[in-house]
Amino acid sequence: MDAVRIAVGIKRVPDMEARFKIGADGKSVDEAGLKFDIADFDSYAVEVALQITEKQGAGEVVVISVGPDVVQETLRKALSMGAARAVQLQCPAVPFDGLSIARALAAELKDGGFDLILFGKMAIDSANHSVGPMTAELLGLPCVTAASKLDVTSKPGVGTARRELEGAAELLEFPLPAVVTIDEGIARPRYPSLKGIMAAKKKPLDVKPAQLGAVHLSVTAMALPPERSGGRIIGEGAAAVPELIRLLQTEAKVL
Amino acid sequence: MPNILAFAETRGGELRKVALEAVTAARTLANAVGGGAEVHAMVAGASGMAQRAERLGQHGADVVVTLEHAGLAFYNPEALAAAVAARITAGGYRAALFSASAQGRDLAPRVAARLGVAIASDVTGFELAGDAIVVRHPVNTGKVVATVSLTGTPAIISVRPSAVTPAVAARTPRVEAGALPADPAVSRVKVTEMVQGNTGALDLGEAPVIVSGGRGLRAPENFKLVEELAAAFGNAAVGATRAVTDEGWRPHSDQIGQTGRLVSPELYVALGISGAIQHLAGMRTSRTIVAVNKDKEAPIFKIADYGIVGDVFEVVPALIQAVKAARQAH
Ligand SMILES: Cc1cc2nc3c(=O)[nH]c(=O)nc-3n(C[C@H](O)[C@H](O)[C@H](O)COP(=O)(O)OP(=O)(O)OC[C@H]3O[C@@H](n4cnc5c(N)ncnc54)[C@H](O)[C@@H]3O)c2cc1C
Ligand SMILES: Nc1ncnc2c1ncn2[C@@H]1O[C@H](COP(=O)(O)O)[C@@H](O)[C@H]1O
Numbered sequence: 001m002d003a004v005r006i007a008v009g010i011k012r013v014p015d016m017e018a019r020f021k022i023g024a025d026g027k028s029v030d031e032a033g034l035k036f037d038i039a040d041f042d043s044y045a046v047e048v049a050l051q052i053t054e055k056q057g058a059g060e061v062v063v064i065s066v067g068p069d070v071v072q073e074t075l076r077k078a079l080s081m082g083a084a085r086a087v088q089l090q091c092p093a094v095p096f097d098g099l100s101i102a103r104a105l106a107a108e109l110k111d112g113g114f115d116l117i118l119f120g121k122m123a124i125d126s127a128n129h130s131v132g133p134m135t136a137e138l139l140g141l142p143c144v145t146a147a148s149k150l151d152v153t154s155k156p157g158v159g160t161a162r163r164e165l166e167g168a169a170e171l172l173e174f175p176l177p178a179v180v181t182i183d184e185g186i187a188r189p190r191y192p193s194l195k196g197i198m199a200a201k202k203k204p205l206d207v208k209p210a211q212l213g214a215v216h217l218s219v220t221a222m223a224l225p226p227e228r229s230g231g232r233i234i235g236e237g238a239a240a241v242p243e244l245i246r247l248l249q250t251e252a253k254v255l
Numbered sequence: 256m257p258n259i260l261a262f263a264e265t266r267g268g269e270l271r272k273v274a275l276e277a278v279t280a281a282r283t284l285a286n287a288v289g290g291g292a293e294v295h296a297m298v299a300g301a302s303g304m305a306q307r308a309e310r311l312g313q314h315g316a317d318v319v320v321t322l323e324h325a326g327l328a329f330y331n332p333e334a335l336a337a338a339v340a341a342r343i344t345a346g347g348y349r350a351a352l353f354s355a356s357a358q359g360r361d362l363a364p365r366v367a368a369r370l371g372v373a374i375a376s377d378v379t380g381f382e383l384a385g386d387a388i389v390v391r392h393p394v395n396t397g398k399v400v401a402t403v404s405l406t407g408t409p410a411i412i413s414v415r416p417s418a419v420t421p422a423v424a425a426r427t428p429r430v431e432a433g434a435l436p437a438d439p440a441v442s443r444v445k446v447t448e449m450v451q452g453n454t455g456a457l458d459l460g461e462a463p464v465i466v467s468g469g470r471g472l473r474a475p476e477n478f479k480l481v482e483e484l485a486a487a488f489g490n491a492a493v494g495a496t497r498a499v500t501d502e503g504w505r506p507h508s509d510q511i512g513q514t515g516r517l518v519s520p521e522l523y524v525a526l527g528i529s530g531a532i533q534h535l536a537g538m539r540t541s542r543t544i545v546a547v548n549k550d551k552e553a554p555i556f557k558i559a560d561y562g563i564v565g566d567v568f569e570v571v572p573a574l575i576q577a578v579k580a581a582r583q584a585h
Contacts (some may be wrong), residue, residue: 016513017532018395029399034581038457040514041274096403098364124513126394129355130364130377137368147360148507149288160447164508165357167458168266170329171448180446184514185500185507216407217516220389225400228539230558233551238573244545245577247561251545252382254464254522255488 004059004152006049008083008104008118009135010042011094012067012074013125020224027219038074042080043122043189045182048150049097049118050082056153060084062112065092066104066210079200081194085205088223089210096126096219102134109139114177116159121146121181129181136179143179144172148186152176259285260409260437261413262339263298263311264358268328270298270307273354275314275421280381280414281352281423282315288349293317297342297433299335301328305352308430315388315424321431326439329357337437343370348409349568350388355413361445367411374411375403378420383563388412392401396513396536400524417519452508459511462492464522465541467511469496469549471527471535471567475504480571494518496534511535527567530555547571 014020014034021030036147038046046063053059063078064073064091075086085174089104119132129145136143148169149162161172161180192200234243248255257479263274278296285292296316304321311319321528322338322445328536340363343351343582351580353359358518367374375381378390379400391411394401405412459465466488468481477491495505497512511518523541528534530546530553537560538544546559546569556562563570 016398016536020395020398022399027402029395073530077306096401099368099371099373100370127392127394127396128364128374129360130367130374130376131366134368134374135363137336143365144444146357162450163357165266165330165458167452167456167508169450169452169508170446172444172471173452175446183507183512197349197425206450215373216405217375218404218406219401220400220404222394223400223402225393225397228558230544230560231556231562233562233564234557235563238553240563240565241570241577243571244364244561244563244574245581248522248545249581252560253520254543255578 002058003058004053005115006052006059006116007064007109007112007114008042008049008078009043009131010046010063010065010078011039011076011123012036012065012071013039013123013221015246016124018099022222022224028051028190028221029219036070036074038077038107039120039123039125041122041184044156044184044187045120046081046083047187047189048182051129051187052116052152053080061081062087064105064108066091066101068155070110074115075205076200079203081190082196084203086205088205088207091209091210095212095215095218097215098130098136100212100215103213104139105131105135105137107208107211108208116152116176117141117179119181121183132179132181138180141177141179142174144174145181146183147180148183150180150186211212220252228240256286257290258293258295258346258460259288260346260348260351261294261296262351262353262359262362263296263307263355263514265300265307265356269450270310272421273356273416274360274534276416277314277352277354277414279315279422280419284350284352284383289408295309295320295346295443297322299327306361309429312393313425316419316424316428316448316579317427318415318431319428320433322433322435324435324439326442327447331439331442332361332365332444333442333526334437334439335362336369336433338433338435339366340369340432341436343409350410350412354412355415359413363411363413370409372409372411373405373414374408376413377415378412378448379415382410397539416437457492459492459494460515463520464488464491464553465494465518465520466491466524466526467494467496467528468499468526469528470498478504480567481505483575484524484571484578487575487582494527499546523544525555525559526571528555530558531551
């Protein structure tokens, strides 16, 4: 492989530190006052892509997002980190149906000539873990989900990855092109430099209509979960241990 | 017939707890559908899968569909996605249920994409509402719960581990050998090595008790205290915060939180953990939460059922002895 071409699917998500409110329609999150940024795992995926092209010495990272015009801000952020160009697949709102997003992405990626297509293992808001493997299926490409290590430059045309399972891990080998979704721990996303931010303003950002297809899933309500009643301090230091044991036995009944 | 399919996950040929959860969830849904709707459980491995039928029947499977091939010794996504999708197409199922485990999160979306239908992922509850299946799915790190209506057939659903408790609904299942439309031997993604974690150690997703340590433990060797407390409970797994996994004191696979594992044990013991929002995102649904922290203002106390203000190096040794004594008294 000479120049390596990598596409990364990125999503714009609200900052999770926020205190969320439900919108007036009862089935959305009120966006007023929320800060938005690139989703956590997607920023790791961008970082992985940049590191691969840097290691290879030649290549291109293209970032893609499905959504309304506000996603351009998220795409610019990835451009300021070092991606070469961006594509917005435009639609009035990001669909909740992962298959619709995957369809739009697959239509754009199909003839893109990418060696590698990266996603986050999940978007931190929807937490579906679905768009990556769905896109891979639609494209007919091999796919590894939740990779905690990835190497595509050591052996031409072949990738290797590590994927954590519950209490175990798999080492995998697969042919390129392939789709890989990125877990945490693989790379720390870089902060855009001032130079990067200036350069990003001039990088190409194409806007195309998203081909979403039929939707079979709808959100009928959003609600805040009941508050956890906690906040009971039973004592200080080792002296509190007997009381804790008593409560675990008689009240919580877990001992 | 509107039957329900359950994918019964195995590792090393053994059924995992999440397999029984998926079958129990399928039984609940089949009972709601009524009209004698059956639960068909699919189970895959290198060999001997028919021997898993009895246990699946215990939890409500009417039919056990076995997939056996040397190439299924490890999880084989391509062969399984093809086999499950083909079975769903041929069987006309109303819904297919998976666990939202590492395997299920990989498999379920592939099956849905092959069938061209939507998936509801990581659901914590579900019910039948007329022609739709309505599910609950936590979003925004559990701070918001979405109610989602799936109108297409089949509905593909992955169920959050531990959201369903395996229940007994015993029957003697019929056993069928399932078809493998894609040869497991020619899968493009190959497992070259399986790295076992702590053998014998309970997985965070399955352990009834989790003892977690944070930066307050100060050094990796002090996790001995966390491990000893876990051992004293006897049924506990060890977790950690990102501060700890970032330092390399514990592997990333132990991390609980927004970008780590989501857990819901009966008892969660937080030692030297401040209770950052990203950590709470992974454990706030635990049934009972205990916290030990020397700072009485630490946010972890706001969600703890029982808090002790104190030094972990003083409190934890006493707690280890007390838990041992309490368990011996039984
Ligand atoms: C995008 C993002 C994702 C993240 N994801 C996660 C995640 O998945 N999981 C996660 O855990 N974090 C995550 N974090 C990090 C999170 O914000 C916190 O930094 C982290 O949880 C803090 O870990 P801690 O509680 O161990 O450390 P600290 O916050 O440093 O807390 C240590 C605590 O120990 C107490 N202490 C110190 N000494 C003692 C003693 N001798 N005895 C008793 N108590 C003592 C202190 O009072 C303090 O409260 C994420 C952050 C970001 C930005
Ligand atoms: N609207 C979107 N545009 C581009 N990529 C997306 C979008 N939504 C999700 N993705 C990608 O798919 C991954 C998994 O998302 P999800 O299936 O929603 O958890 C994310 O981490 C992104 O990489």
